Amino acid sequence: MQAILERYPSQTVYLLPILSKTEGPEAVYQQYRYALWRYNACLDMLGRMLGGLKLTSYVSRHSWASAARQQNVPLSVISQSMGHDGEKATEIYLKSLEEGVINKTNHDLLNNVFGKTGKKM
Numbered sequence: 001m002q003a004i005l006e007r008y009p010s011q012t013v014y015l016l017p018i019l020s021k022t023e024g025p026e027a028v029y030q031q032y033r034y035a036l037w038r039y040n041a042c043l044d045m046l047g048r049m050l051g052g053l054k055l056t057s058y059v060s061r062h063s064w065a066s067a068a069r070q071q072n073v074p075l076s077v078i079s080q081s082m083g084h085d086g087e088k089a090t091e092i093y094l095k096s097l098e099e100g101v102i103n104k105t106n107h108d109l110l111n112n113v114f115g116k117t118g119k120k121m
Contacts, residue, residue, distance in 0.1 A: 004016075018035050019031050019032060019035060036057060039057055040056050040057055043055040043056055043057065043059075043060070044056070061082065062097055062100075064081075065078055065082060065090075065093060065094060065097060066094075066097050066101075068081070069094055069097070075087050075090055075091065075094075078090055078094070
């Protein structure tokens, strides 16, 4: 982390030099939206290069939160890291992740049982 901060020093109030505008909420918000668009465009290109993976900033947030949860990172740390105002929002977020994992597992299991051959096990 320190090496990244040293490589990309910021001359603004922001940690990294992604956003430079500090005056006027509309200008800052427009710059943020453009930076998010560029980030997602780069992730999309990377996903296509990796064989058609669907990569977005939302996917990376989900992946990080899920990995943190699996590593028993305290809920308060996950909540703060994701910028949530409280742990309740994080609990709801993680519950939806867990439901997504359950749904995918069920889908994969059904495909395995009734899969391409059409045979029942």
